[in-house]
Amino acid sequence: MPPAQKSVDSVKKLKPGYLILGGGIIGFAVAKDLRKNEKEIIVFDVDKARVETLRQDGFNAFLGDISDPTLVNSIDFKNLICVAVLSSDDNANIKAVSNFKPVVSESVRIIARASDGLKKEELVAAGANYVFVPPKIVSNTVVEYLDMMETKHSGNRLASWLEDHRGIKLGIILHDNPDPDAISSGFALMEIAKKYGVSTEILYDGKIGHHENKAFINLLSIPMTKITGVDCYDRYDKLAMIDCSIPGVNNSVPAGKHLGIIIDHHSHGDIEPNAEFVDVRTNVGSSATILTKYLQQMDVTVSKELAAALLYGIRTDTNDFRRNTTSADFAAASFLHPLSDHDLLAQVETPSMSVETLDVLGDAIRNREVVGTCLLSNVGVIRNRDALPQAADYLLTMEGISTTVIFGIMDDNIYVSARNDDIRVHLGDVMRQAFGENAGGHPTAAGAKISLGVFSSAKDKHTLQKLVEESVVKRFLMAMGMESDDDDE
Template identity: 60%
Template sequence: MANFSKDADSNLKSTVKPRYLVLGSGSVGFALAKELRESNKLVIIVDKDEAKVETLREEGFEAMVGDISDPELVDKIDLKNVVVILFLTSNNEANRKGIENFKKAISPDVQLFSRASDIINKEKMEDLGADYVFMPSKLVATSLSRSLERAESVHRGNRLARWLKGIRDKKLAIVIHDNPDPDAISSGLALKEIAKTLGVEANILYHGRIGHQENKAFVNLLGIDLGKMEEHDLRGFDEIALIDCSIPGVNNMVPPNSYVGIVIDHHPPGETEIKAEYIDIRPNFGATATIMTKYLQQLNINISKTLATALLYGIRTDTQDFKRKTDPADLSAASYLYPLSNHGILDQLEQPSMAIETLEVLGEAIRNRQVLGSYLLSNVGNIRDRDTLPQAADYLLSLEGISTTVVFGVTEDRIYISGRSNDIRINLGEIMRQAFGEDAGGHANAAGAQIPLGVFSATKDRQTLLRLVNEAVVKRFLSAVGVESAGE
């Protein structure tokens, strides 16, 4: 029987190059050994099959005959400069014994990798000291899943391109949601760039205000061209695309039941049926800007510094710098955009000034807070800028013992509501929709609503109006979460 002893190979003893010890040369072990050698790594292979070992030597590998479960095998191998030992046989018991034997003889710096057929054996090997245990079936499934995601991405990119090519030389209205944020604005900008590349003229349209100091700075510093819905007649466009919103008339000024060509969004649509020729809604993504970045990559469209900066900022703000509802796709998109972005502008956007009204609303929110358990609700009264509400909701969520905040205020014709939550037991978007109807919704941890004043608008006394609004909003929200108000 061939023997690979400490004394037999002085060449291996003298080398200082890191070595990889592969125990088991089946399909997995042999494939890995080939990959390592192609990467210019030193590999030693051990297998109990003499014929296999002979074949490996003929192919230029350093190999020896040995049984992985044999306690004496450890003494037959020079472990100097070995950085990783891989137990790759298909026999779980042999791999476990190998881990147990080698763990006693190696230094703490040497990593032990092992193969397991199931989760039970994986846990046993980890308990024995293996640093990394993999299941081939799981790796194959994960690899296939990623390939399927890439195939789906290719399919989506081709479909979107085909749709846009079908309206070449026509006009496209890109409608983003009311009072748009950086995610909506940057996503609209991305679709406009894609459309331009494919010969389609497009305008980005919105209704409401660009409030929030960061949002104003975002548009001004990047010089983004946006049009007001009131200044454009949708009948002058050949097609409509809804971006970062999905239903005509809901958080946008497109007439309800209008025909829409494209819907691209990351907000859960709820139970409402989405109708459009091309629909791409991915609620698992933290930002629509991530979806649009994937399209730009798939269609191999050059991303300018302005567009990259806008998309990166859109992803960061909608995921709260990757702390809220973040998918691996958001991280990979941000990683792709980061070197293409203008970091000087990003630095300026991160240090905006706070408006006087924002401070005033924040003060009202603190003063008027109503706390029931871990829920905090606050009526800030009359507001001019609805974007002050989410800022106040964000701030109040940092108070001790609070897991969900709801801040609301009143304009001339509507009640605006903004909520934030870090309670994993509730889906705030669904609760808002349940409490306030279809003009409400959002994510599990960030949501909003707007309600027409309706019969309340006939109330002449403003203080009476605010009291009635407070009672209605608080009662409906607490009912939706199953909490009784203090007055009940």
Template identity: 45%
Template sequence: MSRPRELEDRLGAAEELTIVCHNNPDPDCLASAFALGRIATAAGIDERRILYSGDISHQQNRAFVNMLDIDLRLFEAEAVRNRSAGSLLAFVDHSVPGANNRVPAGTPIDIVIDHHPIEGVEAAFVDHREGVGATATILTEYVRELETDVNSALGTALLFAIRRETLGFLRGATRAEYDAAGWLHDHADTSLLRTLSTPSVTGATVDTIASAIRNRTVRGSVLISGIGRTSERDALPQAADYLATLEGVETAVVFGIVDDGIQLSARSTDARIHVGQVLDAAFGDVGSAGGHREMAGGEVPLGVFADYTKDDAQLFSIVEQVVTSRLIAELNLAEGSGS
């Protein structure tokens, strides 16, 4: 039996489905959850919910949710903890309880569909493909084989997610992404795709990116920039995307304090560096970090740092020293090579 048919059978035997997105979900996660919900509907599940935690603050992600009318709910611990015998718990675009999600570690998971490189994936049903460029690609295969009804909203969501996750098919794209995109083309609203691709940018986001540019330090082909405290969490990956395009820069890491944690975002075109492994090795012992060779992120609780001072400038000075030194050590950079 094929994986889509196996999933269909598993859903058909259930009465309820809870889909948990990872923290601060991106289009790949949201579109995949949207698609899995449609597959569950076709399988006869009437009770469905998509839960998320953190923020949907990136202007593209907000537009994505609003314009496609995706029904999301804030994470509810009770919905995960007190599930009935006929209820399934699913992860899309992430795999392990407690890693980039608020589900307690050790919680049994029924369904996992993901493409991120990570070890220790366990569930009753697992489709974990590290070689695929987007989780939305896998879900596109599922809706195609199962002949799920794909209206313009779902088609647009999946196609936009694949394009965004692969940076317009320039990062991590495989033949599977092109095949999925070709099929989705006839199901998507091209006008809406253009709108989603060019959302308005807030002044606060521009200010955060400007801070990253101002505070950059370059060591060889590696750029590191700390932006202090910000409310614009999603400006960090945007800043990393931009700084990685600077002449001579092959790897860019941007970090800042958001609420009660340190957020990191990294990009790399250096074939010698796997930024997901770099961030995991540098911060995995004190937080959650990882990702792909070209794109990665991480979050470290402020914890003991916050006990030193309540002054943001002093606090970030301490954070900057620790984060920078860990990155320098893990990337094997010479301390005196800054510019």
């Protein structure tokens, strides 16, 4: 029925290198760009006016319904490299892909346009090798541009802050029990500050527990100073806070303390971070990603130790790009990768588990209580709280479990570590709801620290443990909107 048949059949078979089905805005643009290749381009479109325009532009365009199954008969496939199915009609595109897939050889690529994710799946099922969704591509480009502008804007502001404070002494405060993301970010700020004659010291409180973290600091020889008391902050002209943003929350800085710089990627809840320079981006997976962007933009020389440190920071905070990862994290990692000292990284990552972590894992498995898809486990008194997240990670791999909550007692606190792979649950919010102020985190990973003070009435250790367990389990399940099964106890 379509007039294409006659007009095509009447001449000899077409021998395209590129066959474009659909000559609208996208098809036309693709044809124009491909022209530089000097391969034969053939375009089919159902619209007469469009075909005419293409012809006037010098293209080999034909009138034809791209979903017509007899269209394949008019093509000689000998030189064919690619079939690009680019019309705005999803159903016609699906038919065209199904018609061409069985007749072209394996080496011919079929690329197709879809209007949404659902149609994308149908096109893949029909045999397309690559499917793209135009709105998605446009939005990615816009967001990438906005991100770039934000980095540029923040970079300029940070540079002028440092310029204004030339020669001062800056204390860089990390969150308590700092992890590789916080440590490497502090290290990066130290290098950036050097460029402006600002001398720095990296400060932390708590412990550097995880044996990998200890190896990390030693191997990279990152200088770090333990905070000894509130008056130690007076040694500095200004303070910077990294990987946390509120004084007193996950750090030992007195609440209300005046800060010069805040750089963080965690959401801060209702309290607004307050400093002379603030850069809190919750749309990236690590603080190291933000600092990497600064290094790039401010043209700071990145040593192979610093590159390795930041790369390790990004990888640990995103759980090797599996958690809360955005394109910015990948971009930062790909910038750092060739600059990194890989021997050093290999030494840091020796995945031997410490005896203590193994013990905690054993306790967590033994003491587990499963309610629905939630697994909760009390591991009792611990000496190293880093064993908790490792156990929580490990148990999340258990069949039928989508949330894990592992808790233990150290010093005068209960530490809770939770993991989640149910996309409907924002674990950080649940934890905050259950345990208040000193709890929070990401949708898939969160933690809490609860003072044991409330249980001080317990007469002995066993009673204390029992009370803690009941309370943690009850509060967590309530926040999850689940009933705790009290009869079990």
